[in-house]
Amino acid sequence: MLAAMNDVKQKKLTVYQSCVVHGVPRSTLNYRLKTETDEFKAAYVRETVIGYKNEDLLVERIIRLQRVGFGLTAMPYAEWLSSLQ
Numbered sequence: 411m412l413a414a415m416n417d418v419k420q421k422k423l424t425v426y427q428s429c430v431v432h433g434v435p436r437s438t439l440n441y442r443l444k445t446e447t448d449e450f451k452a453a454y455v456r457e458t459v460i461g462y463k464n465e466d467l468l469v470e471r472i473i474r475l476q477r478v479g480f481g482l483t484a485m486p487y488a489e490w491l492s493s494l495q
Contacts, residue, residue, distance in 0.1 A: 411432070411434055411438075411439070411442065413432055414428040414429065414431070414432035414434050414439055415428075415439065415442060415443060417431070417432075418439070418443060419443075425439055425440060425443070460491060460494070464491070464494050467494075468487065468490075468491065471487075471490070472487070
């Protein structure tokens with residue numbers, strides 16, 4: 411999304427061309443260009459709440475459990491995360 415927005419702002423591509431190249435919906439790109447705020451930018455650079463190391467551990471755990479047949483549910487991970495903090 412940010413790359414599409416930057417291409418339009420720098421007049422490298424039109425809105426339509428940028429949507430095709432970057433695979434984003436045209437209506438969404440138009441909306442983001444018209445209502446760009448600091449909150450929108452912050453969503454792409456937000457720090458992780460649990461820390462990068464714990465986030466990597468969580469991802470590895472989820473992938474490992476899914477490989478052996480356990481689907482993703484919130485409760486076991488919430489309990490596991492609370493034990494880390």
